[in-house]
Amino acid sequence: MSGSISLDEERPAVRTFEKRQLRDVLGSFVTGVTVVTTLDDEGKMHGLTANSFSSVSLDPPLVLWSQATSAGSHAAFRDADRFTINILAEHQYELANHFATRSPDKFAGIDYDLGVDGLPLLRDCSAWLECKVVSRFPGGDHVIFVGSVECIRQSTRRPLVFGGGQYLVADPHDLGRAPLGTAGTMKSQPHAVRLASRAMLRLAHTLDKTLALVAWGNHGPTVIAWQAATTPVAADLPLGLVLPVTSSASGLALAAFLPPEAVDRFVTAELRDNARQASGEVLPTAESLVSVLESVRVSQVATRRPAPFYDDRMLANAISVPILSPSGMAVLALTAIGPAEHFDAAADGHCAEALKAAAYEISAALREA
Numbered sequence: 001m002s003g004s005i006s007l008d009e010e011r012p013a014v015r016t017f018e019k020r021q022l023r024d025v026l027g028s029f030v031t032g033v034t035v036v037t038t039l040d041d042e043g044k045m046h047g048l049t050a051n052s053f054s055s056v057s058l059d060p061p062l063v064l065w066s067q068a069t070s071a072g073s074h075a076a077f078r079d080a081d082r083f084t085i086n087i088l089a090e091h092q093y094e095l096a097n098h099f100a101t102r103s104p105d106k107f108a109g110i111d112y113d114l115g116v117d118g119l120p121l122l123r124d125c126s127a128w129l130e131c132k133v134v135s136r137f138p139g140g141d142h143v144i145f146v147g148s149v150e151c152i153r154q155s156t157r158r159p160l161v162f163g164g165g166q167y168l169v170a171d172p173h174d175l176g177r178a179p180l181g182t183a184g185t186m187k188s189q190p191h192a193v194r195l196a197s198r199a200m201l202r203l204a205h206t207l208d209k210t211l212a213l214v215a216w217g218n219h220g221p222t223v224i225a226w227q228a229a230t231t232p233v234a235a236d237l238p239l240g241l242v243l244p245v246t247s248s249a250s251g252l253a254l255a256a257f258l259p260p261e262a263v264d265r266f267v268t269a270e271l272r273d274n275a276r277q278a279s280g281e282v283l284p285t286a287e288s289l290v291s292v293l294e295s296v297r298v299s300q301v302a303t304r305r306p307a308p309f310y311d312d313r314m315l316a317n318a319i320s321v322p323i324l325s326p327s328g329m330a331v332l333a334l335t336a337i338g339p340a341e342h343f344d345a346a347a348d349g350h351c352a353e354a355l356k357a358a359a360y361e362i363s364a365a366l367r368e369a
Contacts, residue, residue: 030163035086035099036065037120040076045107045120048073049100051162053085061149066142072102084119087127089157093167116151126159188366189331192323195365196332199358200227207351209336214250220266221251233316233337246270246284249320250333252302256293257322257330301347317345319352321359326367334359
């Protein structure tokens with residue numbers, strides 16, 4: 001496969017835009033999530049969720065954050081000499097929502113400790129910075145607070161992430177070198193799973209198809225991850241679902257790039273069962289399977305035309321592409337599934353090209369690791 005395929009078309013420049021459009025563009029910049037806390041002159045605690053936090057300087061140690069002048073707690077922060085940045089952990093999205101809403105007492109029922117100057121430190125966060133205000137700057141409908149960091153604390157909890165209008169989780173970036181010990185054939189599989197999981201999130205949004213990640217297990221092609229479309233192909237998407245080799249797109253995508261000794265016993269059993277069935281469905285034979293697998297090797301795309309999904313409640317089409325190890329062996333299959341009446345499973349269609357582009361990118365990353 002040559003070149004690369006863009007999954008999203010670049011949109012034209014917009015010089016006249018609305019607040020909503022600007023918010024969407026700014027949402028492309030992924031940030032952490034914080035709750036900033038302080039005390040007012042009467043000793044009352046205040047806090048609000050902010051993702052406008054940023055580092056400014058290490059020497060001297062300075063950070064900044066901004067607050068809307070319309071915020072209910074703005075007067076308290078405007079007049080306070082100190083603030084604390086609570087960097088939320090990935091499980092604290094409900095806490096982020098709590099402090100993002102207006103409430104006369106946001107700390108009711110909230111677990112916290114007191115910092116060196118009596119400001120609240122929310123429990124179970126990823127990190128904390130206790131700061132003294134050194135500057136305030138007007139910034140449109142916000143005020144920018146710059147603080148000198150005087151005390152820091154950190155836990156082992158991973159931070160909560162926000163981008164594109166939703167909460168996210170942070171994982172190490174694996175598009176560069178793989179972790180030690182992942183080079184080789186099946187040794188590259190854990191690295192491939194991490195890369196493919198990210199690709200599935202992107203593809204599910206772009207293609208709006210249910211996606212499956214399939215590995216070759218002890219019983220043949222086995223689903224190890226799902227990413228549902230807006231309307232999932234089924235209500236239940238079970239992990240560990242074992243697929244047939246000869247009559248599933250995933251099975252064909254894997255079998256075409258695995259050694260015969262890995263697949264022959266499964267293929268033999270399935271072909272024997274196919275010969276015994278008297279249904280009207282056209283099932284693979286030994287002769288037809290040779291031709292199909294060779295076609296998959298050439299195109300690196302396997303398709304399945306209308307056939308019952310695993311629970312027999314609907315007919316589905318499927319497209320699957322192999323993710324290859326540095327030696328050219330299939331380590332995973334990336335598969336898109338959709339209702340037959342809505343999903344064109346053409347081997348040269350847009351969906352197939354998008355899957356191939358993602359698989360090629362992951363396979364290339366495995367080769368470079």
